[in-house]
Amino acid sequence: MIDLSQYLPILLFLGVALLLxxxxxxxxxxxxxxxxAYKPSAEKLSEYECGFPAFEDPRSQFDVRxxxxxxxxxxxxxEAAFLYxxxxxxxxxxxxxxxxMMVFIVELALGLVYAWKKGALEWE
Structure with missing residues (x-):
């Protein structure tokens, strides 16, 4: 026979996690x-995920930036995840x-300089 009392702490943990x-x-x-604070307006209800309003045609092109x-x-x-x-x-x-790690940071710095020079960080 299986002793189900061993699962009680797990169930309690899951219950507390679900409640929180x-x-x-x-x-x-x-x-x-x-x-x-709840005052809906057109600005608050607009799309904001990608920076521009959604189009009717989902296959339309948009900026690669x-x-x-x-x-x-x-x-x-x-980089931050590896550095810590x-x-x-x-x-x-x-x-x-x-x-x-210094070689890794230099490689990332060179990548940043390259992206900067190519204009990838420019926002028009």
């Missing part, structure tokens, strides 16, 4: 109704780890 996540989603919605900005963001976000664990353990890893 629901509270973080629904309590701000309730609070905005009571504080007067949105993709360039997203790719540059991902590149430098990954390295900074925590650099003293244990030694000079080889320090030198390899």
């Amino acid at each position: 996540s629901s509270a973080f989603v629904f309590l701000p919605m309730v609070a905005q109704r009571f504080t007067g 949105f993709y360039l900005v997203a790719i540059l963001f991902i590149i430098f976000d990954l 664990p390295w900074a925590v353990s650099v003293f244990k890893l030694g000079w080889v780890a320090w030198a390899s």
Whole structure:
């Protein structure tokens, strides 16, 4: 026979997680109704994900700069993701780890200079 009492802490954890996540989603919605922050207008209800209003034809072309900005963001976000664990353990890893990270940072800096020179960071 299986002892189901071993699963009680997991079920309690999931219940608390579900309760907290629901509270973080629904309590701000309730609070905005009571504080007067809920005043819908055309500007508040407009699309804002990609920086321009949606078109009727989904196959219409739009500017590639949105993709360039997203790719540059991902590149430098990954740099930060690699830099933090390295900074925590650099003293244990030694000079080889320090030198390899300096090569990595120089490569990213060269990429940034290249993108800058090509005008990928310009927004007209």
